[in-house]
Structures are given as structure tokens and as C-alpha cells.
Amino acid sequence: MSEQRESLVHVRGLRKSYGDFEAVKGIDLDVWRGEAFGFLGPNGAGKSSTMRMIGAVSPASAGTLRILGMDPATEGPSIRGRLGVCPQDDTLDTELTVRENLTIYGRYFGLSRAECRLRADELLEFVALTEKAKVKVDELSGGMKRRLTIARSLVSKPDLLLLDEPTTGLDPQARHLLWDKLFRLKQAGVTLIITTHYMDEAEQLCDRLVVMDGGLIAAEGSPAQLIRDYSTREVTELRFGPEVMQSDHDALAGKVEDLAQRIEVLPDRLLLYTDDGEHAVAAVHERGLEPAAVLVRRSTLEDVFLRLTGRTLVD
Amino acid sequence: MALALENGRRQFDYWLTVYKRTWKGTLISSFLLPLLYLAAMGIGLGSFVDSNGSGALGGVSYLQYIAPGLLASTGMQIAVGEATYPVMSGLKWQKFYYSMIATPLRPADVVYGQLGFIAFRVTSTCLVFLVVITAFGGLKSPLGVLGLPIALLVGMAVAAPVAAYATKLENDAGFAMIFRFGVVPAFLFSGAFFPVSQLPNWIEWLAYVSPLWHGVELSRDLSLGTVDPWMALLNVGYLLAWFLVGTLLAVRGFTRKLVG
Numbered sequence: 001m002s003e004q005r006e007s008l009v010h011v012r013g014l015r016k017s018y019g020d021f022e023a024v025k026g027i028d029l030d031v032w033r034g035e036a037f038g039f040l041g042p043n044g045a046g047k048s049s050t051m052r053m054i055g056a057v058s059p060a061s062a063g064t065l066r067i068l069g070m071d072p073a074t075e076g077p078s079i080r081g082r083l084g085v086c087p088q089d090d091t092l093d094t095e096l097t098v099r100e101n102l103t104i105y106g107r108y109f110g111l112s113r114a115e116c117r118l119r120a121d122e123l124l125e126f127v128a129l130t131e132k133a134k135v136k137v138d139e140l141s142g143g144m145k146r147r148l149t150i151a152r153s154l155v156s157k158p159d160l161l162l163l164d165e166p167t168t169g170l171d172p173q174a175r176h177l178l179w180d181k182l183f184r185l186k187q188a189g190v191t192l193i194i195t196t197h198y199m200d201e202a203e204q205l206c207d208r209l210v211v212m213d214g215g216l217i218a219a220e221g222s223p224a225q226l227i228r229d230y231s232t233r234e235v236t237e238l239r240f241g242p243e244v245m246q247s248d249h250d251a252l253a254g255k256v257e258d259l260a261q262r263i264e265v266l267p268d269r270l271l272l273y274t275d276d277g278e279h280a281v282a283a284v285h286e287r288g289l290e291p292a293a294v295l296v297r298r299s300t301l302e303d304v305f306l307r308l309t310g311r312t313l314v315d
Numbered sequence: 316m317a318l319a320l321e322n323g324r325r326q327f328d329y330w331l332t333v334y335k336r337t338w339k340g341t342l343i344s345s346f347l348l349p350l351l352y353l354a355a356m357g358i359g360l361g362s363f364v365d366s367n368g369s370g371a372l373g374g375v376s377y378l379q380y381i382a383p384g385l386l387a388s389t390g391m392q393i394a395v396g397e398a399t400y401p402v403m404s405g406l407k408w409q410k411f412y413y414s415m416i417a418t419p420l421r422p423a424d425v426v427y428g429q430l431g432f433i434a435f436r437v438t439s440t441c442l443v444f445l446v447v448i449t450a451f452g453g454l455k456s457p458l459g460v461l462g463l464p465i466a467l468l469v470g471m472a473v474a475a476p477v478a479a480y481a482t483k484l485e486n487d488a489g490f491a492m493i494f495r496f497g498v499v500p501a502f503l504f505s506g507a508f509f510p511v512s513q514l515p516n517w518i519e520w521l522a523y524v525s526p527l528w529h530g531v532e533l534s535r536d537l538s539l540g541t542v543d544p545w546m547a548l549l550n551v552g553y554l555l556a557w558f559l560v561g562t563l564l565a566v567r568g569f570t571r572k573l574v575g
Contacts (some may be wrong), residue, residue, distance in 0.1 A: 058575055
């Protein structure tokens with residue numbers, strides 16, 4: 001890109017410790033104006049800690065952090081005035097109505113009452129909650145609460161929108177509706193920072209992302225770039241049926257090892273990472289192996305994610 | 316300072332909306348309970364005490380003796396109620412404080428807003444109670460109306476440290492301790508119903524330590540016209556110290572909890 005890029009979030013050597021525990025262990029990144037930037041990582045990777053620092057709420061333990069060109073240590077309120085934050089928990093006031101949650105929030109940013117009312121009505125329209133305006137938040141479904149939280153984060157017309165796991169716990173319909181809203185915001189020029197552990201969400205929404213693991217950045221790039229760098233074009237999945245044991249899988253893997261750039265042995269199947277999946281299938285059959293089921297698919301971000309962060313449960 | 320005031324102003328609509336939604340529910344506990352005490356103790360027990368001669372009370376009716384102290388006690392009770400469960404709700408249950416500090420508001424601003432609302436709740440409740448007391452003839456001198464700012468001071472002196480304590484709790488079980496070992500004994504033994512000199516020595520000293528005793532004394536002295544300026548200064552200073560130290564602790568507790 002030849003044009004001058006403006007860094008809205010500039011991070012160098014950023015660390016965060018809670019007592020003896022270091023949640024973020026020194027990360028570098030820049031988020032450019034107008035892009036949708038993602039943090040991917042398993043639970044405990046340091047995504048939320050990083051988001052809280054970028055939100056100018058939690059102070060950094062070490063390193064450089066500039067948000068919208070300002071230092072959160074000294075200009076926290078000014079920075080927060082230009083951010084929209086959609087936290088992981090909804091933190092809505094359930095005693096108040098849907099509309100009150102928006103108008104009152106706008107007041108915290110110093111907007112006039114008239115301005116708050118105007119924006120509340122626009123935003124309710126935007127997230128399709130106009131009919132629920134006078135309903136208490138208690139009575140909303142999970143998806144509606146999420147939409148309201150996103151609407152609330154937009155009440156100050158932020159330059160930068162932070163979304164911490166925006167669609168966790170939602171049904172597919174609600175997720176797709178939210179993605180549509182977020183896509184429209186991006187089209188309108190809002191810079192988005194999203195944390196998620198849904199790979200499809202990251203592929204749908206993010207121009208660029210980092211995979212975090214153990215408080216560090218394990219990889220950075222566009223979804224397509226990450227797949228090129230850390231996986232192959234295609235994956236061939238071979239299933240040999242339930243009677244085949246793990247030890248048999250290891251033996252089978254030995255027979256097809258050379259057909260793929262990388263091979264992964266799972267309890268129920270073999271994964272062959274290769275640029276030509278069909279070719280690998282043909283070669284497998286040529287060697288006299290008869291898998292019960294074969295699937296050739298394109299590599300996804302999930303393959304990259306699992307390669308970088310492992311298959312072990314973190315909890 | 317200017318920023319704190321501006322950020323306080325920005326929270327006004329929130330607290331107003333909260334009040335509009337909750338004031339009916341608070342009617343009974345806020346107004347009815349102190350009223351029942353006033354009727355039972357002041358008029359019921361009072362007529363019994365007075366019929367035996369009011370010499371021990373310095374020649375005033377029992378109603379006039381207890382009414383100013385009840386006013387201060389009401390201030391304490393409202394304040395503790397508002398500094399316990401609502402604070403825990405903001406931190407743990409509804410987490411609305413977290414949404415506030417994602418805006419230009421700072422943790423300290425959130426504390427000031429919450430304390431400001433408690434001040435309003437204490438003042439409005441005690442004002443109604445004061446009107447009732449006055450109607451029953453519970454004040455001996457017009458200066459007794461100064462019991463209202465005293466009740467407010469008592470309320471703030473307990474609300475601030477209790478809010479700080481609330482930030483340390485993992486669940487609301489700890490509030491039972493506050494009510495059992497703080498509010499109820501203070502209400503009974505802080506001199507509202509009888510002079511604390513009647514108590515065993517060590518309890519008498521506990522009464523002097525409690526903020527409520529200072530409020531009760533001052534409120535009664537104002538109504539009965541027995542104010543000793545130096546003692547009054549001590550009472551006010553003691554309550555202010557509780558309020559100021561409590562506020563510092565609350566700001567520290569909120570900051571630690573919200574910002575981490």
C-alpha cells in the first residue's frame with residue numbers, strides 16, 4: 001500500500017502481569033485505520049487482558065501502548081471517549097428499558113439528552129430492536145442483549161470499536177445477523193478489533209489477525225496468508241472405521257507419510273496436509289489401503305489455529 | 316476536580332432513572348419502619364416513661380429525647396442499605412460499573428456518583444421523617460431541623476467505608492455481618508433510646524467509637540438546645556473523618572476491582 005497508513009493502536013513490547021502471573025508476555029502489533037483486526041487464541045491466551053489494555057481500562061505492566069495516538073496512562077478518559085466497547089459479558093442494566101440503556105450510556109460521553117435520544121432511536125433501528133425500545137432488558141433473548149450491547153458501544157460514534165467475543169453463546173441466526181451488522185459498520189469506515197475463538201467468525205470478519213497463545217503472538221497475517229504459511233491448500237481426512245485402534249493408525253500413518261507435507265494422527269482419523277487432496281486419495285488407494293470414508297477439503301483457519309496452539313485443552 | 320464534577324453530572328440521568336424505578340419499593344423500609352419505631356417507642360413507651368417523671372431525661376418528653384436520635388439512625392440505616400447490595404450488584408451481579416468505566420468515567424467518578432445517590436436517598440428519606448417528627452412535636456427547638464444535615468453526615472460516614480468493604484467481598488454473605496454486628500447494635504446502643512452512660516463501661520466506649528453515637532448526640536443537643544460547641548466540633552470532625560477515609564478506601568477498592 002502506498003498511501004500513508006494511520007496506526008490507531010500501536011503496541012510494542014506490551015506486558016500485563018497479575019501478581020506472579022504474566023498474562024501478556026511482550027507483544028508487538030499495529031491496527032490500521034479502517035481495518036478489521038482479530039485476536040484469536042484459546043482461553044487464557046491473553047486476548048481479554050490485551051483488549052482491556054487497548055480499552056484504556058487496565059494499565060499496562062510494561063511496554064509501549066498508544067491508542068488513537070494517545071497514552072492511556074495519562075489520557076485514559078479522552079481515549080475512552082472515542083472508543084466503543086462491547087464486552088464479553090453484556091453488562092447491561094437489566095432493570096432499565098432497552099432505550100434507557102442507550103440514552104443513559106450516551107450521557108456518560110457528555111452527549112446532550114436530545115442527541116442521546118436521537119442516536120438511541122437510530123441505533124435501535126440499526127440493530128432491529130425498535131419494537132423492544134420500552135421493554136426491560138430482563139425480557140430480551142441472548143441475541144437481542146448482544147445486539148443491544150453492540151448498539152450501546154456505538155452510541156458515542158466511536159473511531160475504534162472493541163468487540164470481545166461478540167457472538168459467543170448465540171444461535172446461528174443471531175450470529176449471522178450480528179456479522180451482517182459488523183460488516184456494515186466496517187463498510188462505514190469503523191475500525192474493528194475483535195477477539196474470538198470461532199474460526200469462521202475470524203475468516204468472515206477480519207482483514208488481518210494475530211493468533212495468541214500463552215501470552216505471546218504465535219502468528220500474524222490475513223486469514224488467507226496464515227493458511228498459506230501454516231497449512232497446506234487442502235486437507236485429506238481418512239477414516240478407517242471404529243475397529244481400527246490408535247496403534248493401527250500409527251502404522252497406517254507410516255504407510256502414507258510421504259504422500260503429504262504433514263500428517264496428523266487423531267484417535268478416529270488421519271489428516272493429510274497436502275496441496276492436492278485428490279491426488280493423495282488416489283495414491284492411498286494405489287497402496288492398497290481402504291479407508292471407510294474419505295474427505296477432501298480446503299484448509300481453514302481452524303487447521304492453522306490447531307497447529308499453532310495445539311489440540312490439548314487449556315482449561 | 317472539574318472533571319470529577321463534570322463526570323458526576325454525566326451520571327445524573329442514570330441515578331434519576333434508577334430512583335424512578337425503585338422509589339416505590341423503598342417506601343416501606345425507608346419511611347414506614349422509622350415511623351413505627353417513633354410511634355412505638357416515642358409515643359407508646361414514651362407515655363409510660365413520662366408518667367414516671369422525666370427527671371432522668373433532663374425534663375424533656377421521651378419523644379423529644381429519642382426523635383433526633385432516630386433521625387440520625389435512619390440516616391445510617393438507609394446509607395448502609397444503599398452501600399451494600401447495590402454496590403455488589405454493580406461489581407458482581409449486573410456489573411454496570413464495568414460498563415461505566417469503559418466510557419470517559421473513571422473508577423473514582425463511579426464512587427462519587429454512587430455516594431452522591433446515597434446522599435440523595437438519605438436526605439430525601441430523612442426529610443420526610445423530619446416532617447413527621449415535627450408534626451408529632453418531637454423537636455424541642457427549631458434548631459432541631461439541623462438534625463437533617465447531621466443525619467446526612469452520619470449516612471455518608473458509614474456509606475463510604477461500607478462501600479469500600481463491599482468491594483472486598485466475594486458474595487453478599489458478608490453483609491449479614493454488617494447488619495448483625497454493625498447496624499443493629501449501633502441502632503440499639505448508640506444513645507438514641509437511653510444515655511450510653513447507663514451501659515457497662517466497655518460497651519459505653521464502643522458507643523463512643525461508633526459514628527452513630529456522635530450523630531445522635533449532636534442531633535439531640537441541637538433539638539434540646541444543649542449544644543457544647545467544642546463537643547459539636549468533635550462530633551462533626553469525627554463523622555467527617557469517617558467519611559473522608561471511607562471515600563479514599565472506596566476509591567481504592569473500586570479501582571482495584573474495576574481496573575485490576
